[in-house]
Amino acid sequence: MLAAARAVVAEGGADALSMRALARRLEVAPNALYSHVADKTDLLDQLLDDLLGTVAIPTGGDPRGAVEALMTSTYETLVGHPELVGLFLARQGARGPNAVRLGEVLDAGLAAVGVPDVPAARRVLIIHAIGFAAFDAGDVLPAGATAHSFTRSLRWLLDGMTPG
């Protein structure tokens, strides 16, 4: 079902993902979907969290590099699925298990770096990643042109929040 939803989104954009369109693709009555999903919101949550599950979690290395790698991987994952980024913005970042897991990893990394205000730092970095992905998704800029800009400003933020 999630796979079908992804296919619908891939073909027609996020707006094309309606319960009825999804049911049509699955060759099923629209109502049948509600046996597997509580809401359309529920469907979107699962879809987004599923995507977050593919974010690479860095292992080892220095903490600062790990945080940078984690945020870059998140950004790249989002950019790789431009149609979904809009959905990410509509809700405020998705609260599924994968999102929680990423949040914990990020918090641990920030603590290891020595950031004083971890929740605030996490918020800044998440805003930065999702926001950049959103601008990348809907823009006419050459693909990858903003990637460099992303990394650069990510470092500005990390420099600022690191003590000393």
Next chain:
Amino acid sequence: MLAAARAVVAEGGADALSMRALARRLEVAPNALYSHVADKTDLLDQLLDDLLGTVAIPTGGDPRGAVEALMTSTYETLVGHPELVGLFLARQGARGPNAVRLGEVLDAGLAAVGVPDVPAARRVLIIHAIGFAAFDAGDVLPAGATAHSFTRSLRWLLDGMTPG
């Protein structure tokens, strides 16, 4: 018409702003709206740009402080109208005359500061402001708690993009 639209949004949130609801409030047939507005998109564009018209444009002072003030004013304006921030995210920042004007002012400020890559810097700052406003809008955090966080991370970004 824009005033009525704002009222609808203020009472029932952004989702409550439908052409029909707006027409109901104006005691008018839904179609009548299309004499004044091309699309619902057009309506939203006007609504958002109208809001941007209330952003205070700093005058005088050092360039760095002006940029900081401009972004802070933008952020505060957005936070002051939480229901509209979601609309801001849905499209990518609105392209009305007021938005253009703010963009020009921001560009001039960044150039005065000596930022090398002005377009990239502008993007970063806009993402930062809108993103923060969005998190503020949909969150349970105490109001104003993120305001300090906003200012701090804004300075991180400005520090990073300023040469030397």
Next chain:
DNA sequence: CAGCTAAGCTGGACAGCGTACAGTTAGTCG
């Protein structure tokens, strides 16, 4: 094996949406 439960599906329906088409009215201008 018989019987029951429950998951999964169906047809139909409701209220609401954005918006197009055609036609009517009110008001302004030459």
Next chain:
DNA sequence: CGACTAACTGTACGCTGTCCAGCTTAGCTG
């Protein structure tokens, strides 16, 4: 006065998310 136009109306189309009642079927239980 006649022409023109802006603003409105009624009606309609196709779409949306979702609920309800009922059916079919797979699988477990006695």
